[in-house]
Amino acid sequence: MRKVLSAQVSRIAHSGSGMCREHISVAVFRQNLKGIAKSLSPKWCIVALCLLPSLLNAQTDSIRNKNSEQVDELINQNIEMLSEQLQSEEGDLSSLTDVWNYYRRNPLNLNRAKKEELEELQLLNDIQINNLLKHREKNGDLISIYELQSIEDFDLVTIRKILPFVYVNNNFNSAHFSTREMFKDGRHEVVMRLQRVLEKQAGYFVPDSIKKKKPNSYYLGDANRYFARYRFQYNNNVSFAISGEKDAGEEFFRGTQKQGFDFYSGHLALRNVRFVKTLVIGDYQATFGQGLTIWQGFAFGKSASPMNVKRYGYGIKPYYSFDENRFFRGAAATLRYKKLEFTGLVSHKSIDANAIAGDTLSNGEIDVVGVSSLELGGLHNTNSLVADKGAIKQTVFGGNAAFNNRSLHIGLTAQSTHLSKELIKTPTIYNQFEYQGKSNFVGGLDYNYVFKNVNLFGEFAMSSSTGKAFCQGMIVALDPRLTFTAHYRNFDRNFQNLFGNAISENTLPQNEKSLYIGMEARLFKSMTLSLYLDQYQFNWIKFGTSAPSRGRDIFTQLNYTPNKKLDMYLRFRHRTKFENSDVDNAYDYLVPYVQYNYRYNLSAQLTPEIKFKTRIEYTYVDKTDSPDETGIAFVQDLIYKKLKFPFTFTLRYALFDTKGYDSRVYVYENDVLYSYSVPALYYKGQRAYFLVNWDITRNVEIWVRVARTVYDNQTVISAGSMNEIDANHKTELKLQLRLKF
Numbered sequence: 001m002r003k004v005l006s007a008q009v010s011r012i013a014h015s016g017s018g019m020c021r022e023h024i025s026v027a028v029f030r031q032n033l034k035g036i037a038k039s040l041s042p043k044w045c046i047v048a049l050c051l052l053p054s055l056l057n058a059q060t061d062s063i064r065n066k067n068s069e070q071v072d073e074l075i076n077q078n079i080e081m082l083s084e085q086l087q088s089e090e091g092d093l094s095s096l097t098d099v100w101n102y103y104r105r106n107p108l109n110l111n112r113a114k115k116e117e118l119e120e121l122q123l124l125n126d127i128q129i130n131n132l133l134k135h136r137e138k139n140g141d142l143i144s145i146y147e148l149q150s151i152e153d154f155d156l157v158t159i160r161k162i163l164p165f166v167y168v169n170n171n172f173n174s175a176h177f178s179t180r181e182m183f184k185d186g187r188h189e190v191v192m193r194l195q196r197v198l199e200k201q202a203g204y205f206v207p208d209s210i211k212k213k214k215p216n217s218y219y220l221g222d223a224n225r226y227f228a229r230y231r232f233q234y235n236n237n238v239s240f241a242i243s244g245e246k247d248a249g250e251e252f253f254r255g256t257q258k259q260g261f262d263f264y265s266g267h268l269a270l271r272n273v274r275f276v277k278t279l280v281i282g283d284y285q286a287t288f289g290q291g292l293t294i295w296q297g298f299a300f301g302k303s304a305s306p307m308n309v310k311r312y313g314y315g316i317k318p319y320y321s322f323d324e325n326r327f328f329r330g331a332a333a334t335l336r337y338k339k340l341e342f343t344g345l346v347s348h349k350s351i352d353a354n355a356i357a358g359d360t361l362s363n364g365e366i367d368v369v370g371v372s373s374l375e376l377g378g379l380h381n382t383n384s385l386v387a388d389k390g391a392i393k394q395t396v397f398g399g400n401a402a403f404n405n406r407s408l409h410i411g412l413t414a415q416s417t418h419l420s421k422e423l424i425k426t427p428t429i430y431n432q433f434e435y436q437g438k439s440n441f442v443g444g445l446d447y448n449y450v451f452k453n454v455n456l457f458g459e460f461a462m463s464s465s466t467g468k469a470f471c472q473g474m475i476v477a478l479d480p481r482l483t484f485t486a487h488y489r490n491f492d493r494n495f496q497n498l499f500g501n502a503i504s505e506n507t508l509p510q511n512e513k514s515l516y517i518g519m520e521a522r523l524f525k526s527m528t529l530s531l532y533l534d535q536y537q538f539n540w541i542k543f544g545t546s547a548p549s550r551g552r553d554i555f556t557q558l559n560y561t562p563n564k565k566l567d568m569y570l571r572f573r574h575r576t577k578f579e580n581s582d583v584d585n586a587y588d589y590l591v592p593y594v595q596y597n598y599r600y601n602l603s604a605q606l607t608p609e610i611k612f613k614t615r616i617e618y619t620y621v622d623k624t625d626s627p628d629e630t631g632i633a634f635v636q637d638l639i640y641k642k643l644k645f646p647f648t649f650t651l652r653y654a655l656f657d658t659k660g661y662d663s664r665v666y667v668y669e670n671d672v673l674y675s676y677s678v679p680a681l682y683y684k685g686q687r688a689y690f691l692v693n694w695d696i697t698r699n700v701e702i703w704v705r706v707a708r709t710v711y712d713n714q715t716v717i718s719a720g721s722m723n724e725i726d727a728n729h730k731t732e733l734k735l736q737l738r739l740k741f
Helices: 004-015 026-038 043-087 092-104 115-120 124-140 145-150 156-165 179-185 210-211 382-388
Strands: 187-197 225-234 236-247 263-273 275-287 315-319 329-337 342-349 352-360 365-372 393-403 408-423 437-451 455-462 468-479 482-491 512-524 527-538 548-563 567-582 592-606 610-622 629-641 647-658 684-694 700-711 728-741
Touching: 043 092, 092 156, 115 124, 124 437, 124 455, 124 468, 145 156, 263 315, 275 342, 315 329, 315 342, 329 393, 352 408, 437 527
Parallel strands: 365 408
Antiparallel strands: 187 225, 187 728, 225 236, 236 263, 263 275, 275 315, 275 329, 329 342, 342 393, 352 365, 393 408, 408 437, 437 455, 455 468, 468 482, 482 512, 512 527, 527 548, 548 567, 567 592, 592 610, 610 629, 629 647, 647 684, 684 700, 700 728
């Protein structure tokens, strides 16, 4: 009987797989289930009702892993583009994927999910979320995950995308729990990581005679990088973590770091307990609105999915990463009363800065009259960087009041920042409107509104300098297969906010005006076209650009996924910006800098155990007054993963040939859990890495990763720097241990 019932459920579940425009109606879906019941005897009906949830889950689980890999590819592309924008090869981006890691382990019940939890997934737009909530109100709980096909703007592509992170169940999960239950059912995790470059680097082998003459020409510690974290979590309600990190070159339990790790972080957090939406004591991040008033941390921006142009502010969330700057330290809480939410936050911590020395005091200490710049690197491996460590104190007070219902959100946000010493920058023409002083205040209003198939969102903010920033976006689902996006941003040159992170070409939302238009179209059942055009301008000069300038970013990608075993895409990107000419003249003038990128990417599941990935990318750079540059990279991956086999192997071999750094190619690499690597390949050479993940037991897991780059046209790497390697190769080793109990 179980086989018969399973076949019937499978038939219903996939009955809409060939649809393009039409959806399964709720009535038809539920009538089919009733038909199964009528065909069975009363005794078997009872058995069927007991087996149905497990059967539906079995259908779901059978393709969960395949869909998870497709989502991973989308996430990898987003991280790749963000790393390219940040020009960072190993940034700590783990906070961006923490939500997906959590919901993989603890899938979200769609019959109980709240609006903010669905937004956290970043895989559904607000129109789809609103339609799902309306469907639940009108028809009651979902019977199966495939009933989503009966909801407007949901199709099989969308369902498969969210499947690794959700499930359907009628059980009610209460957030009211006892302390005994929390410690009994909570999960403990310990992660320890070692990382280093194996070749000798110049900064670690400096003679004592040179050290005395040049005190900043050598690293204080060894080349090892350590990271350790203990984390306790009970569902999504309670979290406790403490972590420490030592960067390469920093001392460890000696010298300037007698306390061990250079950086410590920790928190205690509660979530969704009675009227408390979030409470965090310790380190946390705050994200509100579209990133104009408060957004502490990274966020995806322009990417292969045009829908990512919208920010989803989650409010307060605990901090797990080891970036030493992009977080607050103190306490924050969000309280919920019906449709109203109130957030308050306070942060007080030491930050790195370049001190401006004044007179020598009577006790021999140097009076610090101010700082010339704020340091965000987090490295303390030389004498000068140690001197900059914690040079000043930063205090932040902030708050948010918001009204939320199913289709409307309105929020008011404010933050006040105070530095213990004045920030005094070296006067130049381009930086005269940037933030300086000891205090700053920023206030803003954001909103999000869904009406039928239209989602409007935006934010307006103003700083104490009277500078204003504004952004307005729109997402329109013209058809289940066609979504249109538009986004306008206008940031004054004197808008000042150290904690802003909006969609922007600049690091901070300042001195920029732009119109962005994007589209995502499902041309056929297996083919999707994504494209966007971002036309922007800077009304004031910037560093390296001695006049107002403009730019353009054109992106298009065609995805073809005929089945669960094959996925490929073609990508074209064209970027134009203006910068100062390299030609020596009595005056500077602007010339266009044009870059073209072409990519073909193929992912194929050759067997249930073996996955095959291939990428070819070509770059062309036209620099007007300098020789043009071209670059090409070929990347081949082989991944072996067998169910019930404790080992997973990943092997990559890449060839690259570029004329220089401007024609570099960024390529995402698989890495150990909670770590990301997106190296920039340039010059001519080869790169390979081997990654093995071994599940020793259910509670013990280790990773070993070895990566090596060999240059064909270089005999010295990073010549003239403290990272100089007197060889044509560089080898990186990474070891990680994870304990779960």
